[in-house]
Amino acid sequence: MSKFCVKCGTMMDKDEKKCPKCGMKAINLPEPAQLKKRKKKIITITSVAVLLIAVVTILIVYFANSSLVLSDIFTGLRGKTIMTVNGYKVPENEFRFFCSLVLEDEDLVYLYRDSDEFDDVIKNETKQFITEYICRLSEAKEKGFKLTKAEENKLIKEIEEQHEKYKKETGMKSEREFYNFFYGISKKQFLEFRKNWAIIDKYNTAQEDEADVGLENQQKAFEKYKDFLYSKKTMILVRDITELDEEELEKEMTLINRLYDDILNGEDMYSLIKGYGQDESVLQSEGVIMINAAFKDTYPELYEWSQDAEVDDVDIIETEDFVYIVKCVEVVDFESLKDSDEMKDWTRFYVVNENIEELMKSDKYRVKVNEKNYNKLDISDLTKEALDYFKTIWGF
Structure with a gap:
């Protein structure tokens, strides 16, 4: 899969999280x-x-x-x-x-x-x-x-x-x-x-x-694209329990609880992710995952947890196939984004699209x-x- 910026279309390396040209997020295209x-x-x-x-x-x-x-x-x-x-x-x-x-x-x-x-x-x-x-x-x-x-x-x-x-x-x-x-x-x-x-x-x-990228339009753009912009920045340690028998699962949960305690006691979570994490994509992102509305259908357990999560919250989330140790490290909301280059770029995107939507609703075409x-x-x-x-x- 090729990776592209959703704003300017720049092709990106697979490990890049943001566009080197404009700072926007990436999408994958076949x-x-x-x-x-x-x-x-x-x-x-x-x-x-x-x-x-x-x-x-x-x-x-x-x-x-x-x-x-x-x-x-x-x-x-x-x-x-x-x-x-x-x-x-x-x-x-x-x-x-x-x-x-x-x-x-x-x-x-x-x-x-x-x-x-x-x-x-x-x-x-x-x-x-x-x-x-x-x-x-x-x-x-x-x-x-x-x-x-x-x-x-x-x-x-x-x-x-x-x-x-x-x-x-x-x-x-x-x-x-x-x-x-x-x-x-x-x-x-x-x-x-x-x-x-x-x-x-x-x-x-x-x-x-x-485009007018003042705060009023920034706020409108944020509300329009909230599913993309509002997120919880988390660190996640993933353990695969798919094929474990009862005895193996018991040992696995003992390890997971020990790692959980280590994180609560101030152990560097990324070091633990590198040592014990079993998801390559998470390792490539240095353990950081931005949980937003896109997770609602694909990772419902993580999404549900994120809704009430506050900074420094740590939890164990168990699903049928995986166990996640997840920590909230930052809440990305309008206050943290306003007047940033990223928010202004989204605002320009918003203004241009709003203008064309108004034209489409009119009798001009x-x-x-x-x-x-x-x-x-x-x-x-x-x-x-x-x-x-x-x-x-x-x-x-």
């Missing part, structure tokens, strides 16, 4: 090669076109509250029109392209993995994202944002170089075959999409630069969905591939 493993093609991780990963990163950054995006009106449209936004027609192949991007959101896929309405959820998320994308693109063009000739040439050169680099390894010398297989759209459509996104990127950057074509559109092959892939990560 490599394009992993995406195509779903099609059971024998392709190595380095052999697949990596263009899309940067695009997907940016999309998630700016559309975290909706889903994903479409492009401007394309020449060479393929398939029936699914929807029209502000005069831009969205054909079937582009809609499916963006469905595929929506399906890169692991949390979304996990949340609806067992739902009978999974396909409908993905289609609706894509529809909402398309609307937001075209609103942003239209606003950008209305305000005069465009690519210079040099910027456009640089983008074209980048795409050409990437295709040249990977075509031999993929065995796809034909550009048409290459773009159709990996993206389901033509090279012309993909290039137009990249150009449009570069325009939107310029627009978003300008909007963020002009007309959205028309061809219900017949939309309802008939089958994306079950895409959702099945996504589920099959993520199940290999989730282990079931």
Whole structure:
């Protein structure tokens, strides 16, 4: 899994907790090669076109509250029109392209993995994202944002170089075959999409630069993104009890209680984690785990404990498979974040998104969905591939 900043899209080392460029948190995104493993093609991780990963990163950054995006009106449209936004027609192949991007959101896929309405959820998320994308693109063009000739040439050169680099390894010398297989759209459509996104990127950057990051907006941003921002900074020592028999479990609990007492008596917890911890990811983070709303479904016992935990609280939490010795070392709330660079970055993000949401609620942009074509559109092959892939990560 590749690690990216949720704010600026910078690729990060796997051990980095915050972006070296802007200080924001990280997200994990599948490599394009992993995406195509779903099609059971024998392709190595380095052999697949990596263009899309940067695009997907940016999309998630700016559309975290909706889903994903479409492009401007394309020449060479393929398939029936699914929807029209502000005069831009969205054909079937582009809609499916963006469905595929929506399906890169692991949390979304996990949340609806067992739902009978999974396909409908993905289609609706894509529809909402398309609307937001075209609103942003239209606003950008209305305000005069465009690519210079040099910027456009640089983008074209980048795409050409990437295709040249990977075509031999993929065995796809034909550009048409290459773009159709990996993206389901033509090279012309993909290039137009990249150009449009570069325009939107310029627009978003300008909007963020002009955003009011005063305390009032900081407070609003904190409340809006509280699930991401409010957290309990903890240190956790993990012990695996999955396959222990009764006698082994008794010995294990004796050890755990001794370690618990050592921590209460002032023993350095990180030293104990290094000596006795059994979770590699926790060791890599120096024992520090930020518990926030994301833990509610995945680690409910830790999340429940964190709700009332205060600084210096230490507890033993036992689950079916693991025992955690957890200590709260800091409460990250608005007071601790206000006026920080991180809070100001989130505030810029908030202001830009609030502005576009207001535009979407207004009568400025007309959205028309061809219900017949939309309802008939089958994306079950895409959702099945996504589920099959993520199940290999989730282990079931």
